[in-house]
Every structure is written in structure tokens, then in C-alpha cells.
Amino acid sequence: MIKLEEALEIIEKSVKKTMSTESIGLLNSRGRILAADIYSDMDFPSFDKSAMDGYAIKQQDIEKELEPIEFIPAGKMPEKKVESGQCSKIMTGAMLPAGSDMVVKVEDTQLIDGKVKVVNLKSKGNVLFRGEDIKSGNVVLHKYQKLTSVHTGIMASVGMLNPEVFKKPVLSVLSTGSELVLPEEKPLPPQIRNSNSTQLQSLAYECGAEVSFVSQIEDDEEKILANVKTALEKSDIVVLTGGASFGDLDFSQKVFESLNAKIQFTTLAIQPGKPCLFATIGDKFLFGLSGNPVSSFVQFQLLVKPLIKKLSAIMEEEIKFKLPITKEMKRKRAERNLFFPVFINNEMAVQPVEYHGSAHLNAYQNANAMASFSIGKDVLQKGELVDVRPI
Numbered sequence: 001m002i003k004l005e006e007a008l009e010i011i012e013k014s015v016k017k018t019m020s021t022e023s024i025g026l027l028n029s030r031g032r033i034l035a036a037d038i039y040s041d042m043d044f045p046s047f048d049k050s051a052m053d054g055y056a057i058k059q060q061d062i063e064k065e066l067e068p069i070e071f072i073p074a075g076k077m078p079e080k081k082v083e084s085g086q087c088s089k090i091m092t093g094a095m096l097p098a099g100s101d102m103v104v105k106v107e108d109t110q111l112i113d114g115k116v117k118v119v120n121l122k123s124k125g126n127v128l129f130r131g132e133d134i135k136s137g138n139v140v141l142h143k144y145q146k147l148t149s150v151h152t153g154i155m156a157s158v159g160m161l162n163p164e165v166f167k168k169p170v171l172s173v174l175s176t177g178s179e180l181v182l183p184e185e186k187p188l189p190p191q192i193r194n195s196n197s198t199q200l201q202s203l204a205y206e207c208g209a210e211v212s213f214v215s216q217i218e219d220d221e222e223k224i225l226a227n228v229k230t231a232l233e234k235s236d237i238v239v240l241t242g243g244a245s246f247g248d249l250d251f252s253q254k255v256f257e258s259l260n261a262k263i264q265f266t267t268l269a270i271q272p273g274k275p276c277l278f279a280t281i282g283d284k285f286l287f288g289l290s291g292n293p294v295s296s297f298v299q300f301q302l303l304v305k306p307l308i309k310k311l312s313a314i315m316e317e318e319i320k321f322k323l324p325i326t327k328e329m330k331r332k333r334a335e336r337n338l339f340f341p342v343f344i345n346n347e348m349a350v351q352p353v354e355y356h357g358s359a360h361l362n363a364y365q366n367a368n369a370m371a372s373f374s375i376g377k378d379v380l381q382k383g384e385l386v387d388v389r390p391i
Contacts, residue, residue, distance in 0.1 A: 001267040003375070004302060004337055007278065010264050011307050014280050018313040019167040019236075026155055029147050031208060032165040033313050038141040040158045043131035048096040052126040055087040055109060055116050056100035062123070065115040072097060087116050096127055103127055144315045169311040171204045172213035172231030173197050176224055176242040176251070177291055180216055195293050195361065196241040203300050207308040209237070219249040228255055232284055236311065239304060242291030245275040252277050252288030261286055269375060271336040272358035273299040292358040298339050301370065301391060322385040325350045325371065334378040341367030342388065350388055367391065 002010075021035040050056065057066055066087040070080045078097035082088055088097045096103070108120035134140060140154055141147075147163070155163055173196075180194040181187045194216055201211045212234040215227045224243070231238040243252040256263060261279040268276040272295035277288030287304055289296040306318070326349050331338060341363050343351045350371050355363040371386045380386055 001269050001274070002265050003269050007265055007268055007276075007303060008306060011278065011303060012310060014264065014285065015307070015310045016283065019169060019311050021164050022167050023162045023164050026152055026161050026163065029152060029155070029163050029165060030149055032147050032163075032168075033208075034141060034143050034145045034147060035164040035166050035313070037139045037143050038155055038158065038160050038163065040134045040136055040138050040140050042158070043136050044134040044157070045128050045130055045132065048130050049128050050090045050092055050094050050096060050103045050126060051128050052103055052105040053092050054090060054103045054105040054107075054126065056082060056090045056097050056103050057087045057116075057118075058082060058084060058100060059102045059125075061085060061087075062102075062104070062118050062121055065112065065117050068114075068116055070097065101125075101127070144313055146314060146316065166313045169209045169237055169308050170212045170235040171201075171209050171237045171239060171308075172215075172235040173200045173204070173211060174214075174224070174227050174231060174238065174240045175216045175291075176219060176240060178218040178249075180218075180242075182216065196289075196291065196296050199293060199297060199361075200239055200241065200289075200300060203297070203305070204308070207305050208312055208314070209308045219243070219251065221251040221254060224251050225255045225258060228259065228286070232259075232281070236283075237285045237287070237304070237307065239287045239289060239300070240277075241289045241296050244277050244288035244290055250275075256281075256286055256288070268299075269336045270298065270302065271338045273302075273339075274336065276303070278303065290358070293361040294358045294364070297361070297364065298370065301389070302339075319390055321348075321388045321390075323348055323350045323388050324383045325352070325380050325386050326382065327352065328382045329373075329380040331373060331378050334373065334376050337375050338373040339370045340372070342369050342371040343367055344369050344388065344390070350386055364391075 068089055069086050070088040072078050072088050072090045072094045074091050074093035082097050082099035103126040104118050104123045108123045110117045110119050175194050175197045179191050181191050183193050204211050213231050217223050217227050240252050243250040256279045261281040264278045266277055267274055273290055276299055279286040289299045340355050341353050353366045369388045369390045371388045
């Protein structure tokens with residue numbers, strides 16, 4: 001049995017390269033990871049322009065009464081040069097006319113007998129000069145940036161319509177167990193619905209992966225082996241649920257070994273989720289997770305999610321907090337790291353939710369985070385700072 005930190009180190013070291021890259025359409029790029037820097041193809045602004053509605057003037061004429069010679073809305077090329085004693089009425093975003101070097105906002109002026117008089121002689125320049133924000137050739141987005149809607153707007157502004165991004169890792173999800181029936185079927189004793197498959201697919205999508213192959217398999221070693229072989233052909237990561245322990249009908253490790261996969265670890269010092277297999281075969285990754293829905297959820301969050309991020313070239317660090325817990329909690333045994341569902345309230349305190357153990361998936365519907373007892377600790381005092389991971 002190894003600690004979580006050791007398991008994460010093994011997983012990280014097993015990744016020899018990130019996913020390959022592809023070009024995608026700009027509107028489909030949100031949430032993807034940039035595989036190359038994005039450069040500006042022009043200056044921003046691309047011309048000297050007004051930051052205010054007002055009058056374009058020569059700064060040396062600020063105390064004079066000025067003759068308006070032109071109206072310049074945004075998008076119109078100025079037609080007249082501003083000479084001494086003249087000004088042009090200008091709108092926000094419009095190009096500054098030749099001869100002018102500042103814009104007086106309309107609130108700082110008065111119109112007297114058709115002439116413009118500046119009434120605030122301390123008026124600012126109100127001009128955005130060419131290249132003031134970005135120069136042509138500057139990097140506007142860096143490689144490894146996770147793209148948001150803001151970034152798609154930035155790329156559109158520099159004409160980047162098909163950015164190069166890292167491909168998404170592809171998962172297969174195989175649920176094993178003769179007791180399982182499909183979610184659309186009503187189980188009869190001793191059957192249970194297969195919720196793991198749906199849950200793990202959803203988690204994969206949330207993490208930015210794709211799912212290519214899903215299968216529900218009875219407890220039959222040969223059938224499990226055949227399905228794993230198919231999954232390996234279709235995906236980068238194969239996730240099995242059920243069969244990760246050492247009972248008569250737990251076949252995950254035997255199947256992995258029959259494929260000559262390298263078994264990296266088999267048990268983990270976490271609760272729930274002690275039986276947990278991780279193996280590699282070439283550049284493929286195999287997980288054998290618990291059949292209990294909470295256990296597999298916790299195992300996926302702690303182990304599979306970091307692998308997906310590593311393969312996807314996601315550089316952002318996992319968010320973890322130390323927050324005060326709202327009530328005392330005790331446990332009898334402390335040899336494993338215990339993870340349990342909690343709710344982070346508006347006061348940034350941790351409220352444990354009612355939780356009955358590794359089959360109690362419904363407990364997580366009211367949770368927005370997982371908190372943990374560290375190994376060797378059997379009591380959490382009210383107000384004590386605990387490790388918390390948002391989910």
C-alpha cells in the first residue's frame with residue numbers, strides 16, 4: 001500500500017510526452033490548450049484614435065476659440081487636416097485627424113456662436129496612440145494557455161481563426177460485475193444499476209477528455225480481456241471499475257498482467273478507494289478502480305484527473321485550500337488518508353455533509369468539495385484547518 005503522494009509521482013513520471021496537436025476552428029477552441037504562441041499581426045490600436053467623444057485640437061490652441069471643420073464618427077477616415085484655430089468633432093474610437101494631438105472631451109467645452117471654447121484647461125489628452133497596447137509581432141497568448149471566451153476574442157482580433165491546440169486524451173470506461181444492469185433497467189435483487197459508467201464518462205468530459213468506448217462486462221476474465229484489448233486500440237487511457245481487489249472474481253490485475261502491462265501499484269492508502277490498480281503498456285495507461293461509486297469518484301478525482309491534465313499539457317496547479325471545519329469529527333482508524341464530502345460556505349468554512357460511506361453517492365449532491373483526514377490523525381477539532389479540494 002502506497003501513499004497518495006507516491007502514486008501521483010508514479011503517474012506523473014509515467015507520462016513521457018503530451019498529446020499531439022491539431023488545428024481547430026476558433027469557435028470550437030474554448031477550453032482547449034494552446035500548442036503554440038499567438039502573435040499579433042498588427043499594432044493595437046492600429047491608428048491614433050480618440051478615447052472620448054469631444055473635439056480633436058492642437059494642444060497649443062487650448063485657450064483659443066476654435067472653428068469646427070469636420071465631424072468624425074468611428075469608422076470614417078478624416079478628410080481635413082486640423083490647422084491652427086480649428087478643431088474636428090470626434091467620437092470615441094474614431095481616427096485622430098492630421099494636425100491634431102489631443103482630444104478635449106465634450107463635457108470640457110462650450111459652443112459659443114458656432115465656435116468651440118475649452119473650459120477646462122487641464123483637460124487630458126484622451127488619445128490612444130498607435131501600438132500603445134500591442135505592437136505588431138508581440139505575443140498576445142502564450143503556449144499552454146487554457147482558452148476561454150476572452151481568449152477567442154483576442155485571437156479573432158489578430159486574425160487567428162484556426163489555433164493549434166493539444167488534442168484531448170481519449171478514455172475508455174469499462175464497468176465489470178455480473179450484478180450490473182443498465183441504468184434504463186430496473187434491477188431485481190441482487191442486481192444494481194451501473195452508475196459508475198455514466199459518472200466516469202461525465203468526469204472525463206469535465207476534465208477535458210473524450211470518451212471513445214464504453215462497455216459493461218460480466219465477471220468473466222476472457223470477456224474482460226477482450227474488451228480491454230478493444231479499449232486499448234481506441235483510447236489513451238482505459239478505466240475499469242470493479243474487480244480491482246483480490247477476490248475470486250476480481251480479474252483486473254490478471255487481465256493487465258496477461259497483456260504484459262507494467263503494474264505500477266495495486267493498493268493506495270486512501271479511504272475510500274484502497275484497492276486501486278495503475279498500469280502502463282507502451283504509451284497507454286490502465287486504471288482498475290473500485291466498484292463502489294464513491295470510491296471510484298474519489299479515485300478518479302485524485303488519480304485519473306491529474307493524468308488527463310498532464311497529457312493535455314494543462315499547466316494550472318490543482319486548487320487546494322486550508323479552511324476551518326465547522327464541527328468536530330472523529331474516526332476509529334487512521335492508517336489511511338480519509339476523504340469525505342463537504343460544503344464550503346460563504347464564510348469560507350467547511351461544513352461536513354451527511355455521509356454513510358463508499359456506496360453513498362447521494363451525499364455528494366450537496367457537496368462542492370472533498371476534505372481529508374491525514375494519515376495518523378483521528379480527530380479534527382472544530383475550527384481546525386483542514387485540507388480541502390473543490391470538486
